[in-house]
Amino acid sequence: GESVGLHLPTLSVQEGDNSIINCAYSNSASDYFIWYKQESGKGPQFIIDIRSNMDKRQGQRVTVLLNKTVKHLSLQIAATQPGDSAVYFCAESFIFGKGTRLHILP
Amino acid sequence: NAGVTQTPKFQVLKTGQSMTLQCAQDMNHNSMYWYRQDPGMGLRLIYYSASEGTTDKGEVPNGYNVSRLNKREFSLRLESAAPSQTSVYFCASRDQGTQAFFGQGTRLTVV
Numbered sequence: 001g002e003s004v005g006l007h008l009p010t011l012s013v014q015e016g017d018n019s020i021i022n023c024a025y026s027n028s029a030s031d032y033f034i035w036y037k038q039e040s041g042k043g044p045q046f047i048i049d050i051r052s053n054m055d056k057r058q059g060q061r062v063t064v065l066l067n068k069t070v071k072h073l074s075l076q077i078a079a080t081q082p083g084d085s086a087v088y089f090c091a092e093s094f095i096f097g098k099g100t101r102l103h104i105l106p
Numbered sequence: 107n108a109g110v111t112q113t114p115k116f117q118v119l120k121t122g123q124s125m126t127l128q129c130a131q132d133m134n135h136n137s138m139y140w141y142r143q144d145p146g147m148g149l150r151l152i153y154y155s156a157s158e159g160t161t162d163k164g165e166v167p168n169g170y171n172v173s174r175l176n177k178r179e180f181s182l183r184l185e186s187a188a189p190s191q192t193s194v195y196f197c198a199s200r201d202q203g204t205q206a207f208f209g210q211g212t213r214l215t216v217v
Binding site for chain 1: 110137139141146147148149150151154196198200203205206207208209210211
């Protein structure tokens with residue numbers, strides 16, 4: 001069946017450094033991927049998305065890379081700030097992965 | 107513009123009791139979803155409704171029923187609550203090929 005997973009459950013990053021969160025998917029026919037951020041006590045919120053006809057998409061301080069050959073996508077956060085502390089989910093359409101908790105070290 | 111509204115925000119049930127979680131969206135989205143979130147398990151899909159008048163099972167539908175009352179509202183019912191259904195429940199809505207918008211969640215404890 002379809003699944004979306006993440007490589008690491010927890011990631012610790014120094015404030016100011018770049019963060020990279022990885023995600024693997026299994027369905028080759030997947031054509032729409034989304035990254036969400038979930039802060040404590042809140043529902044997930046949209047960060048950035050990418051469609052399968054693209055390899056890269058950039059937003060404000062965030063970049064999503066899609067490698068369809070190995071069915072992998074990543075979220076890059078530039079100059080990580082304390083407010084970036086959260087759980088990050090990748091999703092294929094409406095199917096979610098387990099999430100990666102991002103810790104920002106002072 | 108409230109987005110997705112869930113009620114209640116918190117609920118404690120005794121084993122065997124029933125309850126309905128309510129969800130309403132004001133974005134005119136076609137699709138609505140119910141997820142549960144447990145520690146370390148991410149978001150698991152319980153049921154979804156791709157469009158008004160249709161509902162389908164997700165990954166973990168056992169013990170739940172849903173009703174797509176109209177385009178705005180999608181409710182989740184627990185007929186006989188069990189401790190294993192203690193979780194945080196999220197409702198979401200979206201149109202196909204776009205991001206989902208989530209409610210604030212319902213924290214349910216079954217004792």
